[in-house]
Amino acid sequence: MYEKDGEKYFVVDSHMHYWNAAPDNWVPGAEKYAKGWIECFHAYQSLGPPSTHWSIEHFQKYSEDDLMKDVFEDGYVDVAIFQPTYLTEWYKEGFNTTERNALMGERHPGKFLANTRFDPRDGDVGLKRLQADVDRYGSKGVKLYTAEWNNGSRGYKLSDPGAYRYLEAAQGMGIKNVHVHKGPTIWPLDKDAFDVSDVDHAATDFPELNFIVEHVGLPRIEDFCFMATQEPNVYAGLSVVIGGLMHARPKFFAKVMGELLFWVGEDKMTFGSDYGIWEPRWQIEGFVDWDYPSDEFSDFPRVTTATKKKILGLNAARLYDIEVPAEYQLPAQAGTPAAQDDAQLVAGA
Amino acid sequence: MTRQLDAAAVPGTELPGTADLLAALDTVRDPELDEPVTALGFVASCSISPAGDARVHLRLPTYFCAPNFAFLMVADAYDAVAALPGVRRAEVVLDEHFASDAINGGVAAHAGFARSFDGEAVGELHDLRADFLRKAVMAGTDQVCRPLLAAGTDRARLLGLTLGEVPPSPALARLRERRAELGLPAGDDAPLLIDPRTGDPVRPDDLRLHLGRARLTRTSLEANGSICRGMLRHRYDSSREDEEAE
Numbered sequence: 405m406y407e408k409d410g411e412k413y414f415v416v417d418s419h420m421h422y423w424n425a426a427p428d429n430w431v432p433g434a435e436k437y438a439k440g441w442i443e444c445f446h447a448y449q450s451l452g453p454p455s456t457h458w459s460i461e462h463f464q465k466y467s468e469d470d471l472m473k474d475v476f477e478d479g480y481v482d483v484a485i486f487q488p489t490y491l492t493e494w495y496k497e498g499f500n501t502t503e504r505n506a507l508m509g510e511r512h513p514g515k516f517l518a519n520t521r522f523d524p525r526d527g528d529v530g531l532k533r534l535q536a537d538v539d540r541y542g543s544k545g546v547k548l549y550t551a552e553w554n555n556g557s558r559g560y561k562l563s564d565p566g567a568y569r570y571l572e573a574a575q576g577m578g579i580k581n582v583h584v585h586k587g588p589t590i591w592p593l594d595k596d597a598f599d600v601s602d603v604d605h606a607a608t609d610f611p612e613l614n615f616i617v618e619h620v621g622l623p624r625i626e627d628f629c630f631m632a633t634q635e636p637n638v639y640a641g642l643s644v645v646i647g648g649l650m651h652a653r654p655k656f657f658a659k660v661m662g663e664l665l666f667w668v669g670e671d672k673m674t675f676g677s678d679y680g681i682w683e684p685r686w687q688i689e690g691f692v693d694w695d696y697p698s699d700e701f702s703d704f705p706r707v708t709t710a711t712k713k714k715i716l717g718l719n720a721a722r723l724y725d726i727e728v729p730a731e732y733q734l735p736a737q738a739g740t741p742a743a744q745d746d747a748q749l750v751a752g753a
Numbered sequence: 754m755t756r757q758l759d760a761a762a763v764p765g766t767e768l769p770g771t772a773d774l775l776a777a778l779d780t781v782r783d784p785e786l787d788e789p790v791t792a793l794g795f796v797a798s799c800s801i802s803p804a805g806d807a808r809v810h811l812r813l814p815t816y817f818c819a820p821n822f823a824f825l826m827v828a829d830a831y832d833a834v835a836a837l838p839g840v841r842r843a844e845v846v847l848d849e850h851f852a853s854d855a856i857n858g859g860v861a862a863h864a865g866f867a868r869s870f871d872g873e874a875v876g877e878l879h880d881l882r883a884d885f886l887r888k889a890v891m892a893g894t895d896q897v898c899r900p901l902l903a904a905g906t907d908r909a910r911l912l913g914l915t916l917g918e919v920p921p922s923p924a925l926a927r928l929r930e931r932r933a934e935l936g937l938p939a940g941d942d943a944p945l946l947i948d949p950r951t952g953d954p955v956r957p958d959d960l961r962l963h964l965g966r967a968r969l970t971r972t973s974l975e976a977n978g979s980i981c982r983g984m985l986r987h988r989y990d991s992s993r994e995d996e997e998a999e
Binding site: 436437440441443444446447448450451587588594595596597598622623624625626629630648649652653656659660663666667 | 785814815816817818819820821851866867876877878880881884888891965966968969970972973975976977979980983984986987988
């Protein structure tokens, strides 16, 4: 819970991690990839305020106590959602698996939701494992990383038949939310691996599922926004937008937020700290204080207290059926109405 | 890693210097960001020996930057440097990237992208490059139109404007270059607003959406560029000036 100027914000951190990327977890022969991956993440942290930077050693492996302090004690978060990333080709026990996250979460009842994952290239075995994870950890969401290496294959598309088979099965198991993270796949190399059109297809064909595109499709914000305008079940996950731009590039942050509010709308944007990349505290404090810096942004939808309450927690609470105490809720219809009449805009295309 | 050019240095030709190499590299762009590799800080070093052997090292913001775009930059840098009069041999090396070996080897051998990544790629990169040129055209459209609108030009009036009627500016020159690269109309009598896929003039009904997408595409490209610069600075502890661009 965060309180500022008499306003109370219920905070759901919808995208965070508990990883081990220290050398003791590197797969022999794949050390350079394991090292390259965590160093790349560490570079992202450098985009936050200097006082929040960690040493690479701490960044590679932080403790349960560190996490509880940074996220809940200092970080205002009410409920945090673990998003696993396996990367077992590079990390012996995985980078942060469902199990590692959930076992920690079980020691802190009510604080965490543990999402799981699947990889459509894992066939029948993977489906059984998905079912077991859902049964064991009660996951309502999956995190999919389409750039993951798997037995010689270096990436997949959500529109692949194998992925559809998994989405159908996951829906049958009670999964509601699909978090998609794009990355630099190596296959097929002559196509744009960051292209989000596969999410568009899947969102159309699975209207009962919600597709939260993490990092707002970066680096394809434009394609993502245009797709999200047309698909009612596509959401913008804001991790990296707040963490990577708000401090380092305030002007671009304003422009990107303006575009997101215009095309996607405040009802379909969710806060995620991406911890341990960035601590939530400065992101939440800064975002609650934030507004457009000048008149130059007068064409964009206004940002209100209701906008921020929705983005920081109420939207994700709705997606995950998290109970929100009455004092944090908004009156019905509060906030800026959908900035853009989506249907009309695209119908005119 | 190196390849002997067919034509040896012509006797009497003045040897190019580092400044000439950098000028050649100015023409090499990151296809995603539509900015020169020199301005992005991607040139780690470049040098030329008295015999005319040029050597360029490129670097990227992360170990996992997209390999296809990395390949394009290394291949384009090779072509730009090798074409300089007086250069006998050109060597371009991509440093510290997970696909460095495949890319460096493929470019040096002129193997083409598909062969560099044997069994993984299907085809070549022309379509990908064209996709990103179209994004550059959209972003460039915003760069040209925004000042016109700010100066009081009515939005609907943009539909009737030709490139020749727009006051000259670096942004306009750049937009014309990108359109020409795609084979789209770029002459004085060509309409300012066109569909970057077909080259057809934008219809009045599509004007608002077209300008909205142009602005969005520009924001996206510029935000990506700013993140890449921040990551590069962290990785190489560079003290480059890194002011936020307008």
